Amino acid sequence: MSSIWYSIILVGIFTFLTRLSFIILSDKIKLHPDVQRALRFVPIAVLTAIIIPELVQTNDARILFIFPRLFAGIFAILIAWRTRNIFLTIITGMLSLYLLNYLINL
Amino acid sequence: MDHSKTPYLSDFFYGIRDELPILVGVIPFGLIFAILARQAGLTGIETQGMSLIVFAGSSQFLLVQLAALNAPLLVMVLTGFIINLRHLLYSASIAPHTKDLSILWKVILSYLLTDEAYAVTIAKFQNYNKAKKHWYFLGAGLALWSSWQISTWLGLVIGTQIPPSWSLDFALPLTFIALVVPMIKDRPGLFAAISSGLIAAFTIHFPYKLGLIMAAIIGISVGLWSEK
Numbered sequence: 001m002s003s004i005w006y007s008i009i010l011v012g013i014f015t016f017l018t019r020l021s022f023i024i025l026s027d028k029i030k031l032h033p034d035v036q037r038a039l040r041f042v043p044i045a046v047l048t049a050i051i052i053p054e055l056v057q058t059n060d061a062r063i064l065f066i067f068p069r070l071f072a073g074i075f076a077i078l079i080a081w082r083t084r085n086i087f088l089t090i091i092t093g094m095l096s097l098y099l100l101n102y103l104i105n106l
Numbered sequence: 107m108d109h110s111k112t113p114y115l116s117d118f119f120y121g122i123r124d125e126l127p128i129l130v131g132v133i134p135f136g137l138i139f140a141i142l143a144r145q146a147g148l149t150g151i152e153t154q155g156m157s158l159i160v161f162a163g164s165s166q167f168l169l170v171q172l173a174a175l176n177a178p179l180l181v182m183v184l185t186g187f188i189i190n191l192r193h194l195l196y197s198a199s200i201a202p203h204t205k206d207l208s209i210l211w212k213v214i215l216s217y218l219l220t221d222e223a224y225a226v227t228i229a230k231f232q233n234y235n236k237a238k239k240h241w242y243f244l245g246a247g248l249a250l251w252s253s254w255q256i257s258t259w260l261g262l263v264i265g266t267q268i269p270p271s272w273s274l275d276f277a278l279p280l281t282f283i284a285l286v287v288p289m290i291k292d293r294p295g296l297f298a299a300i301s302s303g304l305i306a307a308f309t310i311h312f313p314y315k316l317g318l319i320m321a322a323i324i325g326i327s328v329g330l331w332s333e334k
Binding site: 002003004005006007008009010011012014015016018019020021022023024025026027031034035036037038039040041042043044045046047048049050051052053054055056057069072073076077080081084085086087089090093094097098101 | 127128130131148152155156159160161162164165169173179182183186187190191192193194195196197198199200201202204205209212213215216217219221224225228229232271273276277278279280281282283284285286287288289290294295298299301302303304305306307310317318319321322323324325326327329330333
């Protein structure tokens with residue numbers, strides 16, 4: 001068995017256990033009320049922390065200080081805020097990235 | 107469709123339906139993953155096996171990059187573990203909604219607790235009180251699971267590099283934008299997002315993606331603090 005299988009299986013087990021953790025223990029442990037209130041911020045805080053690094057990576061900046069992904073992302077945020085439409089947000093974001101890349105390459 | 111005799115089926119289908127737009131971002135991600143995995147020297151079975159067993163896109167990408175560098179097993183496992191710590195937060199956040207389920211349900215739903223299934227499900231659950239709502243989670247989770255497995259497989263079949271100029275990888279952060287923006291409904295939520303985003307931007311070069319979990323915890327704390 002190649003060593004990649006060991007890492008697949010070990011990471012798979014750890015990932016599953018972190019996902020299972022509170023779900024399986026929920027009837028045995030009681031969370032502090034402050035912690036319970038904090039949980040409502042989990043999706044906002046974690047997903048934002050996943051999004052932002054994707055917008056500010058600089059490896060596709062062809063001109064100094066021009067980050068096409070950042071501006072396309074900001075535009076997508078505005079569209080998501082005004083329309084709350086997932087398809088429209090993705091399409092506008094992709095199209096504005098293409099447009100910005102095209103303009104930078106002119 | 108009339109699901110009046112089987113109300114759980116309608117929840118199941120609502121879950122699938124709500125997950126469908128997300129797949130626009132997920133399917134290119136699966137294709138790109140499989141192509142990168144083959145380039146890093148993984149076999150087709152190892153690649154599909156990783157999508158089945160690990161079933162977490164971001165750590166799969168890191169594992170493949172580390173495999174290409176011949177990184178030691180300990181580094182790969184540690185990295186995979188740290189980047190998946192956010193699932194502890196997801197688990198804690200979804201647990202109040204699953205506490206009355208059987209162990210089998212808890213095990214199945216935990217396996218399906220990806221970023222994308224979590225985001226769709228928690229958005230629904232935050233104002234949804236129904237006895238059968240776990241069927242909604244199952245529908246969303248299975249829709250995501252199937253598309254991840256199929257797009258991995260498709261990437262193995264297609265096998266050639268997708269031109270980087272198509273920027274298909276950008277579809278996934280756009281999907282998360284579409285999910286998270288409507289969740290921000292008040293000032294504490296906005297503060298949580300801004301603080302988490304700023305920390306994530308400034309910790310982007312931290313090893314093992316430690317910045318992600320730091321940003322998340324600080325964002326949550328700021329949200330909680332600004333509520334008072």
